[in-house]
Amino acid sequence: MAEIKTVGLIGGGVIGAGWAARLALNGIAVRVFDPDPDAQRKIDEVLENARRATAKLTLAPLHDPAPIHVVATLEEAVAEADFVQESLPEREDLKRELLAAASRAARRDVVIASSTSGLLPSRLQADMVAPERLVVGHPFNPVYLLPLVEVCGGEKTSPETIEQAMTFYRSIGMHPLHVRQEIDGFIADRLLEAVWREALWLVNDGVATTAEIDDAIRYGAGLRWSFMGTFLTYRLAGGEAGMRHFLAQFGPALRLPWTKLEAPELTDELIERVATQSDAQAAGTSIRDLERLRDDCLVAVLQGLRSHDYAAGATLNAHEEKLYETSHRQVMGADDDVSQPLALHRGRVAPEWIDYNGHMTESRYLQVFGDSSDALFRYVGIDADYHAASMSYYTVETHIMNLREVGAGEPFQTTTQILAVDDKKLHIFHRLTATREDILLATGEQMLLHVDTKAGRAVPAAAPVLARLHHIAAAHAPLPKPDGAGRFVGAPRR
């Protein structure tokens, strides 16, 4: 297949504009035919969203965005194109007519793909010249972010067309799924449409509102579905006995009126087929390992969502806030022994903290030190109210010594020593230790400045906070000066 430098798009609605954005950001020029006089503006807005999202998605050097031209005729869109993608409304007559026109205007060696969600390619290709070039390439909204594209050929589609489409979609960062059997709705939309129709029934019958139905997905099964589908999830629900046990346990529920959709009869043959395919899918991975993979992915998804304080991420944030509130260690007590460096923070090296060298990446060392500073702040009485009053400590200078590497899952703890404190400045020294082997991993020396965050200038800390800091500093004064304190980068090692 020749390199694809230009793609002709037929239709520039939500899906067509999504294709335009994904292609342009992959350095592929786009020519769009859409009679909507607002098409250019709408496409530009989708492109702006896509740019914004893609910049957050990867720090890899992106291609220079290629141009997107909105053209006046279908012929202008496809005549010079190396690949054609149609994204018209789901009307078979309309699609057939324009796909036929495209087949006459495009080069004979060009794949012509349809974004249809469920119409049959054998029917879509019926009126085309050289119909072997027609293939379904069904993407999901937003096209510039979701990787799935279902690829399905019709009766006349050539194997080369399918192969070329899959290769092309892969080259722009997508995950093509070959739908081997031509069927209305393909695979994904059969599942989506079942959910959608059941959901419409629930609203129709007054059982629940749209918001309640959405919550029933996004706080529960939706979180699993983001990385494991229905079958692998249920394999795990079967516990150690796996898929066969699950089918035995939940098989009878297939006869219950739990949806308006009737189930196929759970024959021995069907049980055998599902269980065998599920075994192949698991590829020998044990239930326990799959459970850990599932949990790791769930944690990663929840951590992601918490950064936007949305959906299940908001639930996590709210619960965590309560955990912090009820923590007994939070604020210094009058009787606390503070004669040694304070052990206020512990945790475990998260898998996402690991870099290509297989160890905790350098920035996470500073994160652990920052978290230790936060623990110190809480300990001396700095809370959400304090921050709400526009007061906070800002780090102005840091020196880190990396002494040993540490791998994923390792528990760690830190201690914090106060070297000096005055009304505005706080000079501290953190030590990070691997708990299991009691090995010093790194040290972090920091200077912090107490600021009025609104005014943007240094101001004295509040009296009760200062009193606690001075109390600790006095108790730490007799401690030896830590190894590494006062070092500059490249100073001779002792």
Added chain:
Amino acid sequence: MAEIKTVGLIGGGVIGAGWAARLALNGIAVRVFDPDPDAQRKIDEVLENARRATAKLTLAPLHDPAPIHVVATLEEAVAEADFVQESLPEREDLKRELLAAASRAARRDVVIASSTSGLLPSRLQADMVAPERLVVGHPFNPVYLLPLVEVCGGEKTSPETIEQAMTFYRSIGMHPLHVRQEIDGFIADRLLEAVWREALWLVNDGVATTAEIDDAIRYGAGLRWSFMGTFLTYRLAGGEAGMRHFLAQFGPALRLPWTKLEAPELTDELIERVATQSDAQAAGTSIRDLERLRDDCLVAVLQGLRSHDYAAGATLNAHEEKLYETSHRQVMGADDDVSQPLALHRGRVAPEWIDYNGHMTESRYLQVFGDSSDALFRYVGIDADYHAASMSYYTVETHIMNLREVGAGEPFQTTTQILAVDDKKLHIFHRLTATREDILLATGEQMLLHVDTKAGRAVPAAAPVLARLHHIAAAHAPLPKPDGAGRFVGAPRR
């Protein structure tokens, strides 16, 4: 409601063990009745998974795990309990019998909840003493991570019981969803069961395998479902015109054979109801803002999954690797002007980099410097093959000056100056600048050591890499020594 200190569990399978783990990790003692002789071991294994996952989920101080006792009789499990949760197989006769027994053995003021996925509470409570205490509390696997719990009362359930159950579930970090209308399968399982039955049909009819069906979810709609349900997603698919437009556009598809489930008739009344509820759900947020929220959450989910190189995260990693490969800036050319500090890295401040002060958190500064070092390594010819040969630069010492704050979304760039290089050591200086206002935000001075990562000791870098580094260092030699280089923490400011 009295404080809940002990929960009695009836059934310790996958769901019961999940409850035990969530409760114990929230400091609530558990007494489990399960006749399986292996129950204790299985529960311990689930608890171990839950500990592992929870430790990654939050760094907040956790409650001391409370004890989990497996007891020999139902009465021992519930007699002293402040809350009872039943998680038996989905057999109505079995559940009715044991719920009735529990209602006789438990205190009269104790809520008795059933984990049933879809059996009707009015029938489950039929044989109970004081049936007003029975409520459905339907969780999702793994119970210790997924927040959703559907709460549904039967005909005889008191409003206080529902309120107490919701309050309790919220206190252990869950998201209770009140199912206001009693219906088989409640809300979630009606949707899940529709997907499940449609999926079984696809396998039954030989259309696709279990793995293909799972892929059709997890690379596409499943990613959206992790934070937005069906209705909000489709509101966005309607573009600027929203839900009414979507229903108009995809309404006809409800008559197509895209699933074996028949849709309700799309009457004007149903359209009006869906659109009105969808408007209420969106609460005035514009389509564009919802799109950005959706994209931010998708990016966060994809970033989370990439850390495990799984599902859509693996697709992203593979594509990114290719982007790095095809980047033209990657490796130094013979004609490159290297007389100035090298501008090899740029990006934008991601929203998840922001801390409670509203600015980029300190550890992300070091991440940006680390990424700049990585860009330098690629520039001098260090690639995946180089790392595969067990050779890499490790940071041993860092000094950071924080000069100005920066907010989310701001574009930034860095420059890197080589201060010194020898066979094993590399001394560099990064400057981080906010692109828009050309303001210096921070500087980072680093010493790196070239190591044999397998042997764990310093070794000379490869000759071509050293040649490029020396060439750059020679070109940088006439540059003035950077402000901040050689500083120690707390040194007087110039």
